[in-house]
Amino acid sequence: MAMSGCDAADRAGWLRGPPFHAAFLGGPLIAGLCAVAAAAARPELFGLIVLPYLWLIGYPHLVATYTRLAAEDARPRLRRLLALEGPLLVLLATAALAGLVGTWALVTLYLYAQWSTSRARATASRAPMRAARSGR
Numbered sequence: 666m667a668m669s670g671c672d673a674a675d676r677a678g679w680l681r682g683p684p685f686h687a688a689f690l691g692g693p694l695i696a697g698l699c700a701v702a703a704a705a706a707r708p709e710l711f712g713l714i715v716l717p718y719l720w721l722i723g724y725p726h727l728v729a730t731y732t733r734l735a736a737e738d739a740r741p742r743l744r745r746l747l748a749l750e751g752p753l754l755v756l757l758a759t760a761a762l763a764g765l766v767g768t769w770a771l772v773t774l775y776l777y778a779q780w781s782t783s784r785a786r787a788t789a790s791r792a793p794m795r796a797a798r799s800g801r
Contacts, residue, residue, distance in 0.1 A: 678794065 679686060700718075704711045734744050762770050 680790075 700714050704714050731748065734748050737744060759771065762774070
């Protein structure tokens, strides 16, 4: 019996195969490097480069978070903290960090958070494959 493309990809540890992984990992990397190069060459374009990122990536996550908070009635105190007080605390902490240390600290913290989040997602995405291999 011949293996399908998906079976072969699963056995090799790929989700959909090498071309998918190359595009999934290399595409954002190349786009990010191009954005950095453009912003470094012409700093006045920084806002035009960051705005689409915030609009396409940041806002949907924000909307999803607030939608989930609105639907959850079980813990109103936690909902109030996350919806009202949390953003204010984040704003104050961000302003304090930028004022006391500098904006380089904000960029470093942001990039570290992105790196650690993507690393955690990669680890979590491999868990079902490991469980399937071990027979659990």
